[in-house]
């Protein structure tokens with residue numbers, strides 16, 4: 001009886017340790033928080049298409065790194081503010097951190113980027129299928145999965 005309890009206890013301890021380790025190394029879309037201070041950064045490009053207007057923001061540090069020919073730095077957040085018919089519609093955000101993305105198979109993984117969609121009130125849009133973000137940004141692998149990479153280079 002005693003032995004069973006010891007074995008059960010050891011099992012429980014092992015489980016807690018393993019869970020803690022897994023938790024530490026696994027970033028996910030939940031790691032991407034709404035970037036409250038995005039507008040302190042640089043509005044580096046605006047895209048207009050029909051009734052749609054997008055303002056795309058990132059930090060000065062990221063713009064400077066890209067202009068200098070360096071890789072996009074860890075900690076980069078890119079915020080796309082999406083307007084429809086002149087009204088705020090939603091935000092989509094991508095964030096890069098050293099070590100992120102390691103849990104994904106190669107056919108899904110986009111380097112160290114994670115993606116998240118937010119409603120106009122800045123809450124997470126839980127209905128959004130984030131697989132589509134990965135898939136549609138994947139063809140831009142040669143420019144670190146950023147569509148508007150050239151615009152970063154020519155930003156002020």
Ligand code: HEC
Nearest residue numbers: 047078079080092093094115116117132133136146147148
């Ligand atoms: C159908 C393809 C497609 C899907 C799906 C998509 N994107 Fe994009 N994304 C683009 C394109 C193209 C741009 C460049 C701006 C433009 O032309 O509208 C872009 C731009 C961005 C940018 C600005 C940085 C950059 O790469 O230029 C962010 C941030 C972004 N998308 C996040 C997301 C997130 C988060 C999702 C999922 C919720 C997502 N995207 C889904 C095609 C896509």
